[in-house]
Amino acid sequence: MLPPEVQQEGLAAFKRIGEEISEVIERRPESLVVVRLVRPKFVRIVEDLADPSPVKIAEPPERPIERGLAGPGMLADTIVRRWQDHTPLHRQESIYARDGLELSRSTICGWHEQLADLVEPLVEAMLRDALQAPYLCTDATGVLVRAEEQCQRAHFWVLVAPERHVLYRFSHKHDSAAVDRFLAGYKGYLVADAHSVYDHLYDTGNVVEVACWAHARRYFFKALSSDPERAERGLALIKGLFRVERSIKTAPRKKREETRREKSRPIVDAFFAWCDEQAADVLDETPIARAIRYAQNQRTALTRFLVDGRLPLDNNVSERNLRREVLGRKNWLFLGSDEGARTNTLFVSLLASCQLHGIEPWAYLRDLFCVLPSWPKSRVLELAPASWKQTRQHEDAQQRLAANVFRAITLADHAPPV
Template sequence: MMSHTRQLAPARSVAAPTISEVLDYVPASFRVVRHIQPRFICKGCDTKVRAEMPSLPIERGKPGPGLVAHVLVAKYCDHLPLYRQSEIYAREGIDLSRSTMADWIGKASTLLEPLLVKLREHVLAGHRLHGDDTPVPVLEPGKGKTRTGRLWTYVRDGRPHGDTTPPAACYFFSSDRKGQHPKQHLASFSGVLHADGYAGFRDLYEPQKPGSPPTILEASCWAHARRKFFDLTTSSKAPVAEETLRRIGELYDIEKAICGRPPDVRQAARQESSRRRVEGLRSWLDDNLKRLPQKSGTAEAIRYALFRWASLCRFLDDGSIEIDNNAAERAIRPIALGRKNWLFAGSNKGGERAAAILSLIETAKLNGLDPEAYLRDVFTRIADHPINEIGKLLPWNIAANPLSQESAGRSVGRS
């Protein structure tokens, strides 16, 4: 018998599939949430029992927590005025008028008032604050024109000197820029205020009683002093201004290297490296001021800095004081962007609502939270939240105890 061996063909290897990814966009969607409340009747006593309706952010209203949060963030964080939001929602088949959303904003700000009080207490309890203000046009009822109101911001943020206290920002609205407003805002504050050269702040730095030290010390802003010189270099050659900018830049290089370090480390670095540079800059400015025409722009910039020299140098002796007021400048920037879109506040009450909602949005951002997710969480909880525990809804506390997906599903899911 003859045997034959059959040679098998080698197995073919399977090549790895080619995988490609593209980024696409799925439009946001609205959903109708139905709350079904079962009712039961006791056969023995005919007592009727019905499941309780979850509390809504707008009592007897239609919007859920997510929609209210979205409208607020779209207006105050993404700078979309209500009429534009109304047009966007109309394209998705939802009829939401501007007046309806304005009513929601008013009711939502009222609901948030206790939380805002707690936030302001936290900000003003610090001993290092950044303060600033910016104009906001306010509509004059019946006159078809606007007047200028102000939004004031105060920021507590000790992260640059290693402080682990949660950062926060609060805003106030006023119908004018009189110095009485910051005095009222900071009546309970004592410590160092980083601010620009606004004359309305000057009374804050005076002793409250004769012979006693002032309760608030001024820390002037090197960024503001620098800006005076920078503006001179944009239109023509300005060698004195350019050299001044270079010298101030050296101070900022030192600050960058010590950002986030403890106060004692920062103070030691400033004494070793920054102080001699500041003293050299002072001599440079003094010498040039003697030679320059007194009405020149460079002389004016030098006088601006020299007039505030003591408060500009305050950061050298205290590692918990910042070199500038940029924390407040960053907090003001969203307002400057927003007013280009929503143009004006509808009334003083509208300005106060903007201040309240901006306080929570900007504080959420400072703590690394998505402001819309944060507000959605707050509106889901706040109506039933004990007033004596309202502080638990502040951004840093709610981040440590977020609403679980399971409970969120029970609150807003379709049943």
Template sequence: MSEVDAPLPDDLATCHELIRQQAATIREAQRRIEQLEHQVGQLLRRQYGPRSERLNPDQLRLFADDTAEEDAGSQPAEPVPEERGTPARTWRRRGRQSLPEHLPRERIVLELSEPERDCPDCGRIRMPFGEEVSEQLEFVPASLFVRQFVRLKYACGSCQEHVAIAAKPPQPIEKGLPGPGLLAQVITSKYGEHLPLYRQEDILARHGVTLSRATLCGWMARAAELLRPLYAVMIERVRASKVIWTDDTTVPVWDPTLPATRTGRFWVYLGGARNPFCVYDFTHRRTRDGPERFLSDFRGYLQADAFTGYDRICAGPDVIRVACWAHVRRKFYECRTTAPILAHEALARIRRLYRIETDCREMPAEERQAIRQRDAVPILAAFGAWLDEQSRQVLPKSPLGQAIAYARNQWPDLQTYTRDGELSIDNNLAERSLRAQAIGRKNYLFVGSDRGGRTAATLYSFAGSCKRLGADPFAYLREVLERLPTHPAARLAELLPDAWFAAHPDARRKAAS
């Protein structure tokens, strides 16, 4: 006899208990189904779907009870960025843009032939009275050239003795082939434009010069060694900042002793406005040793994610942790399909916090702090009470329960940003600074060793700092690599990206509009 055909018990109490047990089993099965659907949906979205976390604004208006007072006293509605507090994009009228005035012009005058200049009525020659100019953008390939250092030899004309020769100026790579311009181009192409060395090898071959990728890789290592003292000064400046933003990302590392690559880590550390550098570090695994070593002398605010490796750094009073609201928002965004009403209510509350940040983004730090205390602190208090209430009603292991637990576990650190106007509501500044590594590893696939990872971290630091400042990394690296061999060690700060850019304001990076 099958289980379906088995007779039901006659005892009423037993039937009630059976119903209770089956109801509990159904609830557990439903919870498990929701979890699996949630996981499958996330995997499908990561594999095939868009990464944007945008929502329909109409859904957030369902929670008018909490936002009515704010909306009634605010300015007319305008597009508000839905994700991570990024500024709304302003769309320009598309069409052909006028070509920049600084580009050189080659004037090509088109004239009528002698027969075409004859007037068809009177037969006289037609004379020019004006011109019509149309422009076409053209390209001249970059060119390589050889710089010869000719050192004249001198000797005494009488005794034919005492031969002397002019000294050769110090080079970025002593007795090496590349000049500072070629080194700067290779560094900028790989670490600023994500162009692997094997592709640069083909580009150089197209210009008639055969250089192997192994040679280019050796140049990168030597250039990093030359720049390392300047890199150390940048690290000290970042450590002296009041606020440091940090995050990490993975990178495959080739290991000949293993059948596959192992996973290394790039860490980014960004200083405040007075130390606007973007410094990278490399570690062979994700442990607390890397951040603890880098931040050993730091005192101030540390804006980071919930990685437990920062716990011991922030255990004392010297380093204050600032949690990231973008991570909290992402947790609620991911469970909007399994618990749409409560998840969207949480997203609506977080949106109110980001709307405040959008309104005061351009204000001085003191005014921004005052606005946060006035407007954001009451919203945070109401949100905290809402999280406490929902935590008692939602299953802890459900997606929504885990999102609520994630927010409540970091709740004190999530409120820290309201204490100082120089702090950010999220850690997106550090996350955006790791896009270079994310794009780069899709192109060069892996770093060749731990030493290669440290070389990449050093060179990424200069390319990333120039990008943050809006400076042209090629112009900066070309001059620094030329001056560094003879520059006094006590004056290295003069060659930092911010000091160099202040002295060369015309070296602004030309960004696409």
């Protein structure tokens, strides 16, 4: 940009003495690219009667959906929009139409169902790996499923293997059978709420219950309006536990156990001594009575974090990850079918695990669709978000990604790196 005087008199009349630089963010419509694949056909000039295939043509490049219209980047975009940004298919339909692409919601839905079959072995491998963790965190939330007369209530479950995987499952009932399908064969600590659907797991001794202090705290919050003095005392003691936890958040296991013995155990002992003292004085079925009774009933499980430094004080990690489905539910309202629920949980598991490991989801899914179709099944766990950063450094993965023509097109458009 030149001043008016310089434009009128010319650069020869002035001496440049510096410059001022500023930047402005702008936006342009998204870029949809049609990749035309040209495969020349050849025949020998001198006919070879022994050649069973006289016409020579290169094999078509591998696609996530065989002979599908969409490439890896386009498919990844529809998935990120649907389950990361919570954009229902009818809204995606209108968004792509504004960019000049007439794409029906039924087509997108069909793509996702086919891709679900592709990624299911990977997510199942992630679940098997998660069940080897020393402790797991779990929770559930309701969801509606379309039925012939009226929507039926069903449930999403989340299972978090800290620092490894975030996994989701779907069931029609919130019962022990659903828990068994999700946690079959698991042995270790289970951080969960006090719902009875988990009780049978603890009876065997293979699974050890760990209760959540955030749940206990919630009961005392509900009692603030009716019995503020007692509720505030209970909350103050629980607050002390969380203050200690913040101070050792990144500490190694032994340090956490030592600090909990020195600082947290006296608070826990004081809290339950106070609960026992107040229990006889509060009126039955009042909010404060329910708060104290909940804590007393969960005493053993609530104190379990004191014996193992790996265990968390609360189950908030499960609730945070369930918000992903809750936010989605506010947009798409209900599931269309059981198959739709399966597709949902598979891709939400991958997206939530990407967030856990700080991986950009679109680039991950694009690259996953580039390599997964021909990736050795025995090594499928290497493609999980937990291992992705290491896997991408391997020569095998780099060669596969570099050879993918569709990925090369998206990189030419300066796609964001993982």
